[in-house]
Amino acid sequence: MCFAYTALILYFFGVVFSFKRWISYTLASIGAAFALVGGIVGTFYPFTLGNMELLPKIYMSLGVNHTSGIFMTIAAISWIAISIYSIDYGKFYSKDMGLWLNLSFLGMMIILMAGDGLTFITGWEIMTVSSYLLILKHKGAFKEAFEFLAFGELSTVSLIIAFASLFLKNGNFSFTQNSGTVIFLIMSTFAFAVKMGIFPFHTWLIGAHAKAPSNVSALLSAPLTLMGVYGIFMALSIMPNLHLYNFQWWGILAIIFGAMSAFWGALHAVATKQLKTLPAYSTIENNGMILAAIGISVMASADPNLAIMSEFALITAIMLAISHTFSKSLLFLSVGHVKEALNEDNIDDLRGAWSAVGKIPALGILISGLSFSAFPPLAGFVGEWMLLESFFQSYKFSDIITRLVATFAGIFVALAIGMAAFSMVKLAGYTALGYDHGKKAKRMPSTLMKVSELFLAILVFGFGIFATFVLRYFGYSQFTSGLFGVPSPFLMISSVPIFGVVSPMFFAIVTSVLFLFPLAFYLTKNKVRRVNSWNGGLPIEEGEYFTAQAYSSIIEIVFKKIYITKEKRSADEAHIEFVDVISVFYDALKGTILKIENVLSNTLMNGNINAYVAYIFAVLVLIFILR
């Protein structure tokens, strides 16, 4: 309890001390460490920080329970990494960045600890507004920041409607068991889905993540969208018992939108050439997978026989959220490091980060990329294996429609996972491992940036290898076992009785043992001859490198109906154009509204005093008539 208090106070001091950058960021990281401990404690021993009565029956309350404890633990780890990273990285930006960073952490803490709607909205708004101001720290990001704010406020408005519905039913805003209503569920899910960047409300996320400073991108992508996930968990937890009421429609919608998001995000991640747009689309993909997992859990919970499957899908969502939060923080921080050092935007121009910038940021990109590619035994592999196992079990549903939906959604998710690997190979293969351009990296203090990257990289490994212990820690020990000579609890099982099994730990052990032989051979051999790879017999020249565009062209050409691909060609120039159809729609919407606004301001609000007097007169007449 005192840890959570301390964290809140430290964030407050971080805001106050924002005139001195390093103090502000250091306070934020210590605060995050306290939040971590608070989260761990809260997971096992739920506590409250007290109520504050505003009006009779209407009060604001803070506290941590099992679910919010888990989410606080996950988020706090990401906060720690981001604030340590910012001690070095923040030097490139103005002093008030520390202020807004602390404030947004504070907002998220409040969201996670909120025991009622009013507190929740307060935290939500603090987080949204301070994130908006953080995006603005990057020069020229006004349009993107504003789009972020617009969607952020859209979700706030629907949250207000949701909580109003709570108030109508219960007479207060507090989150208690069975207090939810259907309108609350619909509106709050919409609000959280917008925050998670679920298709087709994902366009804000792309611009904001790509344009924001990299520590802010990490913040937006990992902990901020995690708040959306937490919101859905929270909303479902206060709904009336899912066994008794039929919420299958919610599950089906969640699976459909989740799978669509995953597919759409992965598809566009494949095509993009911008360094930071790619991870942004990957965020959409991952949040889609999380939503789909929650959807399966809700559908399974309708059937008492499928209680185990429902629990498994739920822990799948949590594992996916963990892997996404850690890996995506790591990815954005490493990518930001490389981008800042080389001062380039395109994947093509950032080749050879390993030798040009440093081994740790390159390793960060590589490990997070592998994690998103579901490479065993990393955290992303565990999450995606669990998700596919959840989908494989959809044959257990009794309803044919549910089965069909889950099956087709599973196909899309599997495609998404495959394409994610494709895009991550592009990202890591070009930036971290690609041939060096020979570009000189900017010299900058980066020790703490490397510390935070290494910290996250170890966690991505650790949460993969020790996934079974993570499951047990969260109270899902029924999904760990021992079999085939693998001692308990090193084996993960996807159902009881056993359906599918995997042991990331033993995978790691076996591969590292196998790796020992070539390593020993390599170390004992004194003479190692290094040669360039064969390239037709001639040294490869600058204009002959296979470009990142070329890597994904085939997909853009094959899926030209989805990307609206246009191949433009003039005498000596050629390029491929493609778009995200959804953003085209929003752009058209924006254009129409601007046009209407323009017409209205030119005709009705024309600045002519006579016209305004006439309006007043007309209103008076209208009032008389109506009376």
Added chain:
Amino acid sequence: MKILLGVFRKDINYYVVQDNGIVLTETDPADTYLPNYASVKLRDMMINSDQSVKDGDGVFDFRYGPVTSGVGEAGIYHLYTYGERILSVSIDLSYKHRNIQNRMVGLDLKSGLKMAESICGNFAFSHSLAFSKAVESAIGVNVDSKSQRLRIIALELERIYNHLYVIYQLAQTASQKVLTSHLSYLFEESLRLNKKISGSRYLKNFNDIGGIKNFDEKTLQDLKTDVQKIVNEFKDLYEWALESGNFLDRLYSTAILKSSDAMSLGITGPTLRASGIREDLRYNDPAYENLNIPIKEEGDALSRMEVRAEEIFESQRIIFNQIENFDAEINAETTEKGFGYCESPSGTMVYKIDLESQNISDVYIATPSLFAFKGIANSLVGNIFTDFQFAVESFGVNFADAAL
């Protein structure tokens, strides 16, 4: 119809050879030349380097060669692309450049013939024939009818094995394993047949200046049955191949060469005939009777394969015809002094030779491959990577033949 065969230089003047041996000088009005006059004149070893698409997001030079699997000889294909789509192609022939024309100057006729035969292995007989015809017309030797007929037979044998090879390569590229294996066997059979007739699998050392000597006429009867056997087996395979949707899909509409482009580039042979133009030097030769050389309209890889396949049947008919009329006299085709040409398996082969006391004092060689590489570069634009091999194989040409 105007066909530019070559441009050769003598003293300070350039001479333009077109329309089956008609020689113009460079001082004639410019519109009498074909558009590719300049490039043929310069004998540029880089084809289309001035037409490359180099700018644009992600556009790069996908260099294929000089020593890469899939490129049969040393040479480079520069495929400019933003991935998958081939935007423009330039081809570097220089690795196979051996400066043959200069090296031939000063040689005696015997060594010249030997060198001509060695320019490009699979067109050995065509080179040898065009060379000897040029020399014969320069020194005024008449060739006896039997030799003329034997030359026709050998030329058609060369055509059969080359066409079999091209179709075999196309089948292999399309992973038609069974067809490939059968065609590979037929190709080997046709080489063995060459050996039986000429003593050389590639018909080398068979032709000589003045005619073909030391030939045993008894082998002719065997030849008929051997050719019949190969062509019959091929006919069955070809009919089955045309029923394979997989195979045809890879060829149909791949690397289309429009007839107007083919004409202006100076393409000859089966490639030109696959673009819908009726052109063949054999029509001018009185030794051939009732020619019915196939023509296709589409100009794609499939049309080129069809033309080649049907030419195999036509070659069989020509060989049979020559064997049946082996003893009948024929009039020799007359050409301008110092010119010799023939219809090689891939198009028109021309030699222009000047002699000085039985030694070669000047030589100009025009081969079908020189022009065909321009056709490859032209037809590949807009296709994708996987079409590349089909385009290249369907033209049936060699760097060695083009670079000289």
